[in-house]
Amino acid sequence: MAQQNGKNTGTSTLLRRLFKAPDLERFLEGNSTEMEIPLFHNYITELCRTMGQVPERVIKMASIERTYGHQLFNGTRKPSRDKVIQLAFGFGLSVDEAQKLLKVAQKSLLYPKIKRDAVILYCLNNQKSIIETQSVLETLGLTLIGGEEKNG
Amino acid sequence: MDNAFIESFLSSFDDSCFPEDFLKAYEPMECLSYNQMGETLLVRDRKTGQYFAAKCYTDQSLVSRTTESELLKDLHHDGLPAFIGEYQKGGSLYVVREYAEGLPLDQFARENPLSVSQVISIIVQLCDILSYLHGHTPPIIHRDIKPQNIIIDNNGKIKLIDFGISRVFDKEAKADTVFFGTQEFSPPEQYGFSQTDCRSDIFSLGVVLCWLLTGETNKDIAAGRIQNRQLARIVRRCTAFAPKDRYADAGTVKKVLMRAHPQVQKRNCIISAATGAAVLAFCIAGGIWLHNYNSREIFTEDHIPAFITSEDLILESVLYLNEKYDTDLFSDGRDAANMGYVRQLLFKVFGYSEEYAYAMPPDDPPYPHENENNFFPWGLPEDESVVKEIMAYTAVKIFWPEVVADWSSLKDDNGYYPGVRVAMDFCRKHNILKGINRPDHLTFGDVAVILANADKEKEAMK
Numbered sequence: 202m203a204q205q206n207g208k209n210t211g212t213s214t215l216l217r218r219l220f221k222a223p224d225l226e227r228f229l230e231g232n233s234t235e236m237e238i239p240l241f242h243n244y245i246t247e248l249c250r251t252m253g254q255v256p257e258r259v260i261k262m263a264s265i266e267r268t269y270g271h272q273l274f275n276g277t278r279k280p281s282r283d284k285v286i287q288l289a290f291g292f293g294l295s296v297d298e299a300q301k302l303l304k305v306a307q308k309s310l311l312y313p314k315i316k317r318d319a320v321i322l323y324c325l326n327n328q329k330s331i332i333e334t335q336s337v338l339e340t341l342g343l344t345l346i347g348g349e350e351k352n353g
Numbered sequence: 354m355d356n357a358f359i360e361s362f363l364s365s366f367d368d369s370c371f372p373e374d375f376l377k378a379y380e381p382m383e384c385l386s387y388n389q390m391g392e393t394l395l396v397r398d399r400k401t402g403q404y405f406a407a408k409c410y411t412d413q414s415l416v417s418r419t420t421e422s423e424l425l426k427d428l429h430h431d432g433l434p435a436f437i438g439e440y441q442k443g444g445s446l447y448v449v450r451e452y453a454e455g456l457p458l459d460q461f462a463r464e465n466p467l468s469v470s471q472v473i474s475i476i477v478q479l480c481d482i483l484s485y486l487h488g489h490t491p492p493i494i495h496r497d498i499k500p501q502n503i504i505i506d507n508n509g510k511i512k513l514i515d516f517g518i519s520r521v522f523d524k525e526a527k528a529d530t531v532f533f534g535t536q537e538f539s540p541p542e543q544y545g546f547s548q549t550d551c552r553s554d555i556f557s558l559g560v561v562l563c564w565l566l567t568g569e570t571n572k573d574i575a576a577g578r579i580q581n582r583q584l585a586r587i588v589r590r591c592t593a594f595a596p597k598d599r600y601a602d603a604g605t606v607k608k609v610l611m612r613a614h615p616q617v618q619k620r621n622c623i624i625s626a627a628t629g630a631a632v633l634a635f636c637i638a639g640g641i642w643l644h645n646y647n648s649r650e651i652f653t654e655d656h657i658p659a660f661i662t663s664e665d666l667i668l669e670s671v672l673y674l675n676e677k678y679d680t681d682l683f684s685d686g687r688d689a690a691n692m693g694y695v696r697q698l699l700f701k702v703f704g705y706s707e708e709y710a711y712a713m714p715p716d717d718p719p720y721p722h723e724n725e726n727n728f729f730p731w732g733l734p735e736d737e738s739v740v741k742e743i744m745a746y747t748a749v750k751i752f753w754p755e756v757v758a759d760w761s762s763l764k765d766d767n768g769y770y771p772g773v774r775v776a777m778d779f780c781r782k783h784n785i786l787k788g789i790n791r792p793d794h795l796t797f798g799d800v801a802v803i804l805a806n807a808d809k810e811k812e813a814m815k
Contacts, residue, residue: 282383307460312384315394316368323362340359344380344397 242276244305248292249274263291264331264347282308283347286321290331299325317343372442379407379449391445393515395452405437406453406514410446424493424516425450432482432512453512459500462565469581471509472565473614474676477669478511479503479558480610483603487551494550498557499538500564508812509676537570540596552596555606559591559599583613611668666788667798670805677808678702686797693735695747695800699728703751730772740793741786742773744800748785748807749776783810 239247249256260270265287272278273288280288285306289299300310311318320343324334335345368376379396382404386393391410398405425436425448440447455461458475467475479498486493495513502515540556560570566584569575572592579585587609593599600606667685674683680702699710705728712727728750733743750757756779757772780786785806789799 309383309385309395312392314368314370314392315381315384316366317380317382318384319366320362323365327358337359337362341363344382 238305238307240276241280241306242274244302245288245292246274248302252292254292259288259291261291262293262331263287265291280306280308281347282306286311286346287331289325290334293328294325296322296325316341321346370442370445372440372445372447375407375440375442375447375449378438379405381407396449404452405449406434406451408448408450408515410448411444427489428486428493430482430485431510432478432485434512434514450514453504453506453514455504455506455512457501458503458505458511458561458565461505462500467565469566469584469615470672471676472562473584473610474509474672475503475505475511475565476558476562477607477610477672479513479561480603480607482511482513483551483554483558484607487554487603492551495554495557497538498554498561500561503561540592550596551602552599555591555599555603556593556596558603558606559588562591563588581613581615583609587613608665611665611672614668614672662788662790662796662799662802664798666802670801671798673805674702674801674808683801683804684797685801688796689794690739690797690800691735692729692733692737692739692743694797695739695744696728696735698800698804699747699751738793739795739800741789741791741795742777744795744803745780745786746773746776748803749779751804752807752811753779780807783807785810 245259246256248254249259256271256274257267260267260274263270265273265284269278269284273280273284282303285303285308286299289302292298292302294302296311303310311322313319313322317338320337320341321334324337329337331346338345371381378399380399382395382397384392385395385406391408394407394409396405396407397403425434429435434451434453437449437451439449456464483495483498486495495516497515498513502513504512504514506512538557538560540553560572562584563572563575563579564570566581566588567575567578569578572588575588576585579588587606591599591606600609664685671683671685675681682698682702696710699705700707709726710728712729713732728747729743746757757776780803785803787806788802789795791799795803
């Protein structure tokens with residue numbers, strides 16, 4: 202997974218520190234910054250930087266309406282779960298990276314027991330585009346990504 | 354997309370764990386949460402497109418003897434998710450219920466710093482829900498009250514979800530055999546000290562209140578951080594170790610909470626100061642007995658004279674409106690309000706222009722009455738007291754303008770404007786004057802009660 206910024210600490214380093222720490226409280230105190238969930242728009246902006254991409258292209262690849270997409274990047278709009286999934290395709294993320302993106306957005310992770318989520322996981326894993334994924338969902342009679350808003 | 358890819362996917366996917374009739378009716382959309390008892394899924398009705406929550410219990414041996422669906426079937430309250438249906442397959446049970454739109458309270462509170470009045474409003478609603486649950490025969494104990502199980506919508510209305518570990522109070526049982534719940538929010542008896550009863554939910558409610566006020570669930574650590582002394586006392590009493598030391602019921606918690614509201618405390622301070630000064634004067638005059646007379650309980654709770662609106666109803670209405678319209682203009686004052694105050698509400702709270710709220714008819718008849726330039730078709734001076742009929746007209750015109758629009762410009766044989774009669778009929782039919790016994794000289798509190806009744810009725814009609 203791309204690091205949030207150059208100063209970020211990896212999970213394995215955090216685990217090492219945790220095992221060596223004399224007590225949990227001191228560990229939490231010393232590593233609180235690394236454990237906080239970053240703001241979603243900061244996270245995707247940083248993701249663009251580390252992946253050498255520009256928001257414009259990510260938004261296009263995610264099939265998100267341009268103005269809406271930029272609002273996600275500047276933090277004036279909060280994404281729905283489907284929009285986060287679209288962004289995962291826009292960035293070309295792996296399954297783990299997509300799950301991390303959902304976690305940062307505080308949305309439910311993709312759940313393999315659910316057919317629609319399983320299709321999305323399968324497509325991410327096989328580096329399919331958002332359009333190809335929508336096509337699979339349609340063939341299987343499942344709700345398209347971004348197709349429905351909750352209760353109107 | 355080539356068929357081989359889809360076939361390859363289908364060969365690796367198996368959803369035979371779900372009951373067929375469940376999958377026929379609903380498309381699972383996401384997993385909202387999961388634990389050792391099962392999963393909660395967001396599902397979409399294939400016919401209507403409406404969303405519901407489906408709780409899937411994979412191991413029914415862990416489910417209370419009275420299951421969530423059995424409990425939900427009997428519950429009909431705005432603050433509780435309605436039961437929709439249940440499905441079974443093998444050892445698994447799927448309970449479909451109404452989906453509560455909004456955010457879990459823990460997330461909401463992290464993202465939106467809450468004022469003391471907002472916290473009180475949330476806990477008061479929770480008290481209402483608990484009073485309903487505990488009022489059942491036998492009482493229903495939720496046993497897992499925590500911010501994650503309270504969903505709050507954009508209007509600040511809450512719903513209590515997750516009845517997975519609820520139980521019906523059994524008088525014969527000595528102690529709970531299985532521990533469920535969330536450690537920080539659970540009372541000692543839920544660990545097996547004794548049987549859980551309604552006071553177990555009161556304990557959890559106290560911890561939620563403590564957490565909302567301080568961000569801390571440990572009442573000992575939080576103790577010094579709650580500035581409002583009455584609220585600190587409420588938290589302490591709700592979370593007492595022994596159930597007998599806690600409030601006996603949620604209704605009592607609601608009452609004391611309302612007294613702890615900053616607006617009420619401010620009012621009480623003024624009353625206390627005024628009473629103190631009066632007492633001092635009497636003492637100087639040697640009239641000690643007057644002090645006793647002055648401080649006696651004039652009316653006990655159960656003896657509200659016919660012309661006085663219930664204090665609880667007023668407080669509830671004031672809290673509701675101030676929260677909803679993000680204002681502090683609604684007041685529980687017992688003084689008579691005037692038309693100037695009503696007009697202020699119109700343009701400061703309900704968004705009418707000042708010109709429209711204040712427009713007066715010309716001095717000479719015939720008056721133009723109702724038109725696009727005025728809210729009140731009559732010349733009602735600022736200092737005129739508020740009569741019930743005018744308040745009924747005001748409420749109807751704010752929330753259902755179409756009801757009075759065609760009627761207000763005419764005067765009927767009785768000297769009344771038909772708009773008022775139509776509004777009064779409408780208010781009687783929809784219980785909007787509920788609790789108002791005074792015909793005229795309505796107080797600030799009465800005004801709040803009428804507008805809150807109307808607002809709630811409008812919400813219910815949606």
